[in-house]
Amino acid sequence: MEKMTYCQSCGMPLTKGTHGTEHDGSQNNDYCLYCYKHGTFVDDCTMDDMIAISLQHMKEAGILAEQGKTEEETKEFLDSFFPELKRWKK
């Protein structure tokens, strides 16, 4: 089975067709197309900004309800998950 990869900026699962692109149009394997386009990051935001955006997105997409998690629990998870991602790793 293929290993599941996540966007190393926003944490969303990277599936076929959701990869970012390099300047020459080739595929980038670390980031999604919402974060990384034409060899550069789309948003120049901080990790905290990205966590807030992700949380909002998960809430709107009904993922919190689906997983039976509160907003606080999910925020806690994201706060520990994001520093592991390549873009935010110090």
Ligand SMILES: [Zn+2]
């Ligand atoms: Zn992303």
